[in-house]
Amino acid sequence: MTVYQATVSAPVNIAVIKYWGKRDTKLILPTNSSLSVTLDQDHLRSTTTSRADESFERDILWLNGKEDPIKEGGRLATCIGEMKKLRKQYEDANPNEPKISSYRVHIASNNNFPTAAGLASSASGFAALVSSLAALYKLPSSPSELSLIARQGSGSACRSLFGGFVAWEMGSATSGTDSLAVEVAPREHWPEMQALVCVVSDKKKGTSSTSGMQRTVETSTLLQHRIREVVPKRMEQMIRAIKDKDFTTFAEVTMRDSNSFHAVALDTDPPIFYMNDVSRAIIATIVEYNRASVAAGGPVKAAYTFDAGPNAVIYALEKDMAEIIRLVCYFFPQGVSFEDPMGVFPSGVQSGV
Numbered sequence: 001m002t003v004y005q006a007t008v009s010a011p012v013n014i015a016v017i018k019y020w021g022k023r024d025t026k027l028i029l030p031t032n033s034s035l036s037v038t039l040d041q042d043h044l045r046s047t048t049t050s051r052a053d054e055s056f057e058r059d060i061l062w063l064n065g066k067e068d069p070i071k072e073g074g075r076l077a078t079c080i081g082e083m084k085k086l087r088k089q090y091e092d093a094n095p096n097e098p099k100i101s102s103y104r105v106h107i108a109s110n111n112n113f114p115t116a117a118g119l120a121s122s123a124s125g126f127a128a129l130v131s132s133l134a135a136l137y138k139l140p141s142s143p144s145e146l147s148l149i150a151r152q153g154s155g156s157a158c159r160s161l162f163g164g165f166v167a168w169e170m171g172s173a174t175s176g177t178d179s180l181a182v183e184v185a186p187r188e189h190w191p192e193m194q195a196l197v198c199v200v201s202d203k204k205k206g207t208s209s210t211s212g213m214q215r216t217v218e219t220s221t222l223l224q225h226r227i228r229e230v231v232p233k234r235m236e237q238m239i240r241a242i243k244d245k246d247f248t249t250f251a252e253v254t255m256r257d258s259n260s261f262h263a264v265a266l267d268t269d270p271p272i273f274y275m276n277d278v279s280r281a282i283i284a285t286i287v288e289y290n291r292a293s294v295a296a297g298g299p300v301k302a303a304y305t306f307d308a309g310p311n312a313v314i315y316a317l318e319k320d321m322a323e324i325i326r327l328v329c330y331f332f333p334q335g336v337s338f339e340d341p342m343g344v345f346p347s348g349v350q351s352g353v
């Protein structure tokens with residue numbers, strides 16, 4: 001008996017130019033392009049096993065050991081359905097391949113970090129789901145092609161199909177066929193770049209990104225300025241900075257774009273607060289650290305960024321990371337050292353991209 005099964009893991013990515021707002025909520029087409037760094041290490045990953053079998057009566061997904069209902073017309077159903085369609089096309093083109101596209105699938109996905117705590121669990125989750133089905137179905141699809149499907153699970157997931165520095169081009173087609181992820185530079189291009197994840201809270205976030213974005217699109221006037229004037233220029237600047245390995249520009253654009261995203265959240269009615277007092281204290285610490293470095297004739301050394309939650313991600317070059325970890329541990333002593341692999345949550349810090 002042949003077993004049709006595959007296991008794939010995918011990492012989270014943390015945007016330096018944030019995606020916030022959908023122009024099409026069903027296809028998940030964004031109101032602006034975005035750019036992220038894939039945190040390519042062991043600590044923040046989703047691992048997913050998919051299995052197809054003739055005897056299965058329905059598609060089932062377990063998330064961290066608990067069944068997650070696959071609602072008809074929902075995002076999980078869309079991603080699984082799109083992958084089955086690709087397999088069907090593959091079978092039609094390769095008549096000797098086993099006809100497994102009609103089989104039901106059982107999928108088990110596990111995150112090795114808190115789910116829905118603003119640590120991009122949906123990004124790694126949907127990227128791992130789509131990749132494991134692609135492996136199960138032996139599809140010859142490229143990461144950009146798979147990103148079109150992962151995008152329909154969770155927008156930011158499309159960027160986790162690549163390692164390194166990744167852009168999600170918003171595209172213009174109403175069908176969504178050009179709204180996909182592309183590689184800006186591979187990880188090896190800038191190996192000195194590291195990320196420090198500061199877990200301020202591992203609680204589930206108050207306002208989901210889906211409802212938050214919808215409210216922002218409906219009510220924020222600032223969003224229009226952000227998507228028309230601000231982000232297109234920043235995308236160009238950021239791509240240039242990455243290609244040139246220009247950390248000062250990378251850091252400045254990263255921090256300003258995080259501020260811009262949280263300003264847009266605040267400009268939403270009713271307002272959305274994702275950061276808390278600890279988040280703001282981390283911003284103040286990094287601002288002062290950079291100011292002191294520049295005042296002494298040195299470079300900008302660190303960049304903070306916050307997603308839809310209070311946790312900070314600090315990007316820095318390897319040479320400065322030990323000092324930054326000491327700084328964070330000094331000012332936030334309730335944190336746990338990143339060297340303690342079991343003690344990183346909550347209020348812990350982790351390093352490495």
Ligand code: PMV
Nearest residue numbers: 015018019155156209307308
């Ligand atoms: O993909 P979603 O629906 O989880 O939205 C992610 C939104 C942000 O994390 C705040 C920004 C981004 O580009 O990842």
